[in-house]
Each structure stands twice: as structure tokens, then as C-alpha cells.
Amino acid sequence: MTEGPAPARTSARAATIYEVARLAGVSHQTVSRYMADRSKLRAATSEKVERAMAELKYTPNLTARSLRTKGTYRLLALVPGSSPYFPSRMLSGAATTAQAAGYQLDVVALEGTGPERTERLRRILDGGPFAGALSFVPISGPDLLQAQERIPVVVAGDYDDQMRGQGRISDGSAARAIVAHIAALGHHRIAHIAGPQEWPAARNRLAVYRRAVQEAGLEDCGSAEADWSAASGYAAANALLTGPSFTAIFAANDQLAIGAIRALHDRGLRVPADVSVVGWDDHPESAFLIPSLTTVHMDLEAQGSRSMEQLLVALKPGGTPLPEPGPTGMRLVLRESSGAAPIPAATGAGQTSLEP
Numbered sequence: 001m002t003e004g005p006a007p008a009r010t011s012a013r014a015a016t017i018y019e020v021a022r023l024a025g026v027s028h029q030t031v032s033r034y035m036a037d038r039s040k041l042r043a044a045t046s047e048k049v050e051r052a053m054a055e056l057k058y059t060p061n062l063t064a065r066s067l068r069t070k071g072t073y074r075l076l077a078l079v080p081g082s083s084p085y086f087p088s089r090m091l092s093g094a095a096t097t098a099q100a101a102g103y104q105l106d107v108v109a110l111e112g113t114g115p116e117r118t119e120r121l122r123r124i125l126d127g128g129p130f131a132g133a134l135s136f137v138p139i140s141g142p143d144l145l146q147a148q149e150r151i152p153v154v155v156a157g158d159y160d161d162q163m164r165g166q167g168r169i170s171d172g173s174a175a176r177a178i179v180a181h182i183a184a185l186g187h188h189r190i191a192h193i194a195g196p197q198e199w200p201a202a203r204n205r206l207a208v209y210r211r212a213v214q215e216a217g218l219e220d221c222g223s224a225e226a227d228w229s230a231a232s233g234y235a236a237a238n239a240l241l242t243g244p245s246f247t248a249i250f251a252a253n254d255q256l257a258i259g260a261i262r263a264l265h266d267r268g269l270r271v272p273a274d275v276s277v278v279g280w281d282d283h284p285e286s287a288f289l290i291p292s293l294t295t296v297h298m299d300l301e302a303q304g305s306r307s308m309e310q311l312l313v314a315l316k317p318g319g320t321p322l323p324e325p326g327p328t329g330m331r332l333v334l335r336e337s338s339g340a341a342p343i344p345a346a347t348g349a350g351q352t353s354l355e356p
Contacts, residue, residue, distance in 0.1 A: 015056035024052035050100060075311065076124065076133040077107045090156060093304030094134055101312055103131070110137050125150055132311050152314035156307035172204030174296045174330040178250050178278050179212035181294075181332060186341035187248040187276065192223040193236045193260055195252040205252050205280065221246040226256055233259025241267060247275055247341050254279040254286045254295055261289070261337070272339030282333055291336030299329035 021028040026045060034041055034049045041049075052058070075098055079091060091107065098105045108124055110117040117137060125133075125147065132152040139147065139155055147153045182190055192209050195202030206223060213220045221244040226232035233256030237249065241263070251257035257279030261271050271277050271291055279286065282297035 015058040017058075020049065020052045020056055020058050023056060024048040053100075073103050074130050075103045075105050076130045077105050078110050078121065078133060078135040078137050079107060080110065080137050087298075087300045089300040090304035090307070091136065093301030093306075094156065094308040095304075096301075097305040097308040097312070103312075106130070121147060132315050134308055134311050152311060154307055154311040154314060156304065171330070172201065172206075172208040174280070174332065175205050175208035175250065176212040177332045178280075178296070179209060179216055179218070181334070181338065182248045182250070182276060182278065183216050183218060185248075185276065185339060187218070188341070189219045189221050189244065189246040190248045190250060191221040191240045191243075191246040193233055193240070193249060193251040193256045194223045194225045195256070196227050197225060202252055209250060219244075219246075226252075226259075228253055228255060230255045230259035230262075233257065234263045236260070237263035238267075248338070249275060249277045251277065251279050254281045254283045254293060257286075257293055257295070257337070258289065261291075261293075271337055274342055276338040276341075278338055287335065289337075294335045294338040295333055297331050297333045302329060 017028050017031050021031045024031070025048060030041065030045065031049055034046060077091060077094060095105050095107075110120050118139070121139070130151055132154070133147065135153060135155045139153070179190070190213060192206060194206045197203050197206070209223075210220060222240060224236035224239045226236040233251060236256065237260035240246070240249070249257075249260050251260050257277050261277055264271055264275050264277070269275050277293070279293050279295040282295045286293040286295050
């Protein structure tokens with residue numbers, strides 16, 4: 001006998017597991033198995049349950065669930081307290097995965113130096129029952145081992161004590177795609193606004209850029225170092241504009257590119273008619289600039305989700321650990337700020353000629 005549609009609910013009452021099961025067309029035991037370990041269900045079944053939970057805005061009753069299973073369904077996410085460069089999209093991906101698995105994610109900022117953060121972590125673990133922790137801040141080897149004696153702990157990403165991304169987070173290989181794109185548009189003279197060179201990401205992007213320009217037979221019109229901010233991008237672009245002429249700028253992040261576009265505008269240069277500009281990071285506002293910014297998108301949400309999946313596996317006794325996440329998925333997003341190289345000017349001198 002086919003059951004009818006789920007009865008309408010008032011907004012004041014939360015959905016139940018039975019309503020989720022009815023909407024998904026499965027048993028409530030299947031929904032329970034989904035929340036316990038969705039990897040054991042068929043992909044099609046998992047998708048039906050996930051859609052039903054989203055449609056009904058279903059949130060598991062973690063208190064009742066803990067009493068029933070004698071377990072805790074609170075996870076801890078540790079984030080840097082003061083760094084403006086923490087990739088919050090990684091946290092977003094991790095939170096989505098945790099919620100889909102039926103866990104509550106408590107986000108706590110760790111301030112101060114390494115030892116101060118370690119002491120803060122100890123107090124946090126003493127004060128609350130957490131099933132596991134996902135850390136977006138570095139934890140020293142001995143401290144990590146001590147924490148892992150109490151609960152499973154996974155360190156997401158690879159950062160130094162100053163929250164400077166290392167390893168796969170700092171992969172600069174997409175700079176080669178940027179140079180290839182610029183060259184395909186007919187540009188021969190390129191300049192680079194580099195990030196601070198104490199950051200591995202900035203060094204890697206600069207190194208790949210230089211190799212790619214040389215291999216493509218293009219002219220490197222120089223680089224200017226900046227500090228990741230739009231203001232420093234503005235200053236760096238103005239410094240580059242006093243040197244050899246160029247028709248394209250590759251900026252090491254979107255803020256630097258925004259500053260460069262303003263500097264070009266103040267010099268009476270049009271983007272991209274006179275100078276093309278490419279950034280890196282694909283911040284949400286980059287699609288709404290005038291012109292919208294060509295940039296590198298890094299799939300940080302997937303990285304965060306993958307790290308959370310590692311933690312969820314570690315929570316299950318005898319679970320097979322997942323392999324370390326591979327390189328962060330990157331792709332070049334083409335928008336309005338990059339265009340064909342300008343036609344050589346027959347007259348005029350200085351930067352405004354922009355001769356290829």
C-alpha cells in the first residue's frame with residue numbers, strides 16, 4: 001500500500017525522522033542508518049534522504065540520540081582567532097558534511113601563540129563532551145598526540161604558526177593556466193603583483209608565473225611585492241606603471257587585482273581594453289565588480305568536506321582512514337577583466353601606448 005504525502009506541518013514544530021522517511025520513500029531505520037554512516041547506503045538512497053532532510057529542514061535531536069546510543073554528537077572546529085586570511089569556505093564545507101552526518105559543529109577561535117592555543121585547547125576539551133575535533137590551526141606534534149588520546153583530532157590544511165598556508169593550500173600551478181590564457185589573447189608583455197614572499201603561496205605563484213612566461217616566450221615586465229590588501233595592490237600597480245609597458249597584470253589574489261584595477265583607472269587606462277587583469281581566489285564579490293574579475297577558483301569547500309569526512313571515519317572504531325586529500329581543485333574562471341591585447345598604437349609615448 002502506497003502511503004500518501006507527508007502531512008503539512010506548522011513552522012513551529014520541527015520535522016521528525018518519520019516525516020523524513022515518508023518524504024524520501026524509505027523506512028525510518030534507513031534514515032537512522034543514513035545519519036549513522038551514509039557510506040553504507042546506496043548512493044541513490046542517500047540522495048533521497050538528503051533531499052528530504054533539506055526540504056523539511058530536519059535537524060536531528062542530538063540529546064535524544066546521545067541518550068539512545070550512549071554517544072555524543074558534538075564536534076569541535078578550531079579556527080584562527082585573528083587571521084584575516086583563513087579560508088572560511090573550508091569551514092563551510094566541513095560544517096555541511098558534519099550536519100549531513102547528524103552532528104552538531106561547535107566553532108571555537110584559538111587566539112595567541114602556539115603555547116597559548118595549546119592551553120586554550122586543553123581547557124576546551126576539559127569543559128565539554130566532544131566526539132572529535134577538526135582543527136584549522138596548527139597543533140604541535142606532542143600536543144596533537146595528547147589531544148588524540150582523548151578524542152579523534154584531524155588537522156585540516158597545512159599552516160605554519162602564523163596561519164600561512166603551506167602544502168596543497170599553497171599550490172601555485174594555476175599560474176601556468178593564467179599565463180596561457182593571457183598569451184592566447186595576444187598579450188606579449190605581462191607584469192605580476194606578488195603577495196608577501198614569506199607566504200609559500202605567494203612564492204609558488206611567482207615562481208610558476210616566471211617559468212610559464214619564459215617557456216611561452218613572453219616578456220616579463222617585472223613584479224612588485226605587496227601584502228595581500230587592495231591598498232597594496234594599488235601601490236604595486238602604480239610602481240609597475242613607472243617601468244616597462246605591459247598589457248596584462250597577474251595579481252596574486254583578488255584584493256591585489258582590485259587595487260590594480262583602481263590604479264589603472266586613475267591613470268586613464270581601461271580594463272581590459274588597455275590592460276587585462278587576472279586575480280586569484282574567486283572571492284564572491286569578484287563576480288560583481290565592474291569589470292567582473294577573471295580569477296582562479298579553488299575548491300576550498302571540497303577540501304573542508306574531505307577533512308570532515310576524515311574525522312567522521314576516525315570516529316568509528318575500526319574504520320579505515322581515508323587517504324590525505326589531494327591538491328586543491330583549481331580552475332580559471334573567465335570574466336570581463338581579461339580581453340584581447342590592444343592594437344599597437346602608432347603614435348604616443350609612455351605607458352598609454354601599451355605596444356605589444
